[in-house]
Amino acid sequence: MKIYNTLTKKKEVFKPISEEQVGMYTCGPTVYHYAHIGNLRTYIMEDVLEKELRYEGYNVKRVMNITDVGHLSSDADTGEDKMLKGAKREHKTVMEIAKFYTDAFFDDCNKLNIKRPDVVEPATNCIDDFIKVITKLLDDGYAYIAGGNVYFDTSKLDKYYTLSSHNEEELMVGVRDDVDEDENKKNKTDFVLWFTKSKFDNQELKWDSPWGVGYPGWHIECSCISMKNLGEYLDIHCGGIDNIFPHHTNEIAQSESYLGHKWCNYWFHVHHLNDKSGKMSKSKGDFLTVSLLESKGYDPIVYRMFCLQSHYRKPLEFSYEVMDSVAAGYKKLRNRIAKLNKDGEVNMEAAKEYKQKFIDVVGNDLNTASGITLIYDVLKEDFNDATKFYIIKDFDYVLSLNLTDGEVGANISVDSDLEAYINEMIEKRAAAKKERDFATADGIRDELAAKGIILKDTREGTTYEIQ
Numbered sequence: 001m002k003i004y005n006t007l008t009k010k011k012e013v014f015k016p017i018s019e020e021q022v023g024m025y026t027c028g029p030t031v032y033h034y035a036h037i038g039n040l041r042t043y044i045m046e047d048v049l050e051k052e053l054r055y056e057g058y059n060v061k062r063v064m065n066i067t068d069v070g071h072l073s074s075d076a077d078t079g080e081d082k083m084l085k086g087a088k089r090e091h092k093t094v095m096e097i098a099k100f101y102t103d104a105f106f107d108d109c110n111k112l113n114i115k116r117p118d119v120v121e122p123a124t125n126c127i128d129d130f131i132k133v134i135t136k137l138l139d140d141g142y143a144y145i146a147g148g149n150v151y152f153d154t155s156k157l158d159k160y161y162t163l164s165s166h167n168e169e170e171l172m173v174g175v176r177d178d179v180d181e182d183e184n185k186k187n188k189t190d191f192v193l194w195f196t197k198s199k200f201d202n203q204e205l206k207w208d209s210p211w212g213v214g215y216p217g218w219h220i221e222c223s224c225i226s227m228k229n230l231g232e233y234l235d236i237h238c239g240g241i242d243n244i245f246p247h248h249t250n251e252i253a254q255s256e257s258y259l260g261h262k263w264c265n266y267w268f269h270v271h272h273l274n275d276k277s278g279k280m281s282k283s284k285g286d287f288l289t290v291s292l293l294e295s296k297g298y299d300p301i302v303y304r305m306f307c308l309q310s311h312y313r314k315p316l317e318f319s320y321e322v323m324d325s326v327a328a329g330y331k332k333l334r335n336r337i338a339k340l341n342k343d344g345e346v347n348m349e350a351a352k353e354y355k356q357k358f359i360d361v362v363g364n365d366l367n368t369a370s371g372i373t374l375i376y377d378v379l380k381e382d383f384n385d386a387t388k389f390y391i392i393k394d395f396d397y398v399l400s401l402n403l404t405d406g407e408v409g410a411n412i413s414v415d416s417d418l419e420a421y422i423n424e425m426i427e428k429r430a431a432a433k434k435e436r437d438f439a440t441a442d443g444i445r446d447e448l449a450a451k452g453i454i455l456k457d458t459r460e461g462t463t464y465e466i467q
């Protein structure tokens with residue numbers, strides 16, 4: 001298994017700390033609203049990572065937090081608690097909001113075949129753990145109290161920016177842009193471990209602590225929940241790229257200062273899903289959810305397939321046109337698989353060979369698009385249907401696209417939307433070829449092939465065949 005590690009900025013061969021278990025930690029949702037399909041892109045790709053590890057024989061223990069306190073409107077520790085904003089919006093208590101949106105999140109995960117992590121821990125369950133870690137950070141001189149809050153002192157570290165390739169100036173933007181500069185901070189990058197004073201005094205959830213009644217900062221929860229469930233050494237920590245700074249940078253700072261040694265070996269980050277106006281975000285208010293896709297007639301698994309067809313380290317733009325073509329390709333693929341005759345002896349040699357091919361692509365920094373192309377290769381093989389079905393079912397453990405539970409559908413004809421889409425792609429490819437842009441032209445051909453649409457260049461022009 002090879003994965004790109006944000007820490008070293010390299011694709012690396014994955015080496016677990018222990019042969020017995022791989023520890024994997026995932027930053028969970030802030031449950032003040034529905035998850036949008038951008039958040040879910042991150043969780044889909046983390047799910048593929050977990051399942052690929054399991055497929056390759058690793059025993060994975062995966063832990064996820066639920067952020068139900070402490071995540072303020074700005075990641076730089078200012079603004080109102082997001083949970084409180086959600087509660088006000090809906091005239092409910094914070095705990096009611098947390099329960100409702102936690103359940104909604106796992107419903108969405110279910111629909112997208114995202115496995116529930118082995119441990120799911122709400123931040124409000126772990127207040128004693130936060131207090132224990134903050135107390136030691138204060139005792140060891142890594143933290144200070146100012147204006148009633150406890151801050152982490154980033155100047156105590158030789159190297160604070162361990163994860164990010166951006167320069168210091170760029171990273172400071174988020175902090176500098178912040179109008180409510182926190183006067184208590186000794187350094188701009190210092191962050192709150194425990195709040196007792198905030199401009200927003202109406203915080204509903206508060207706990208007693210050695211520093212007064214208050215509540216934890218956001219970053220401390222992930223460090224503590226990970227250490228509580230996975231110990232002092234962690235194999236893989238995951239999140240979306242917006243978590244790199246400040247959240248994960250701060251997690252490393254406080255965890256390693258507390259532990260006195262390196263904490264996590266691999267940092268896995270999923271790039272964003274964008275819509276036409278930019279990054280999809282909950283705070284923008286207008287965002288796409290799984291229920292909205294369902295109400296428009298899409299099977300949520302089509303969205304999973306949409307995500308799997310592009311690489312997780314590239315930004316992905318959502319569009320209904322592409323969803324439509326993925327939906328058409330998906331339907332045809334499931335139909336072809338459903339028509340396979342499952343009776344007969346499985347050729348285990350062939351199955352073994354294909355398992356290795358799958359590991360070579362999906363186990364290579366999650367090249368899921370090539371994993372999907374392999375399914376079409378299997379369908380084209382000479383071996384019997386039972387073997388094809390067996391291999392595809394095996395791949396589907398990781399891809400989780402419900403490929404082998406389909407019913408044989410009605411005869412498929414090319415619907416007009418799909419035809420228009422293919423013709424548009426053929427025209428684009430012809431234009432690229434004319435410009436001698438063969439990379440784009442080949443990209444278009446491969447993109448269609450991944451959907452089972454095979455282009456053929458003939459003397460009369462380009463034709464296509466749907467497999």
Ligand code: AMP
Nearest residue numbers: 029030038039042239240243272273280
């Ligand atoms: P949140 O619920 O805001 O704490 O975010 C949950 C997860 O979704 C985090 O790992 C974020 O990094 C990730 N995330 C946020 N916005 C996007 C997006 N537009 N595309 C992909 N992942 C995202």
Ligand code: ZN
Nearest residue numbers: 027028222247
């Ligand atoms: Zn986190």
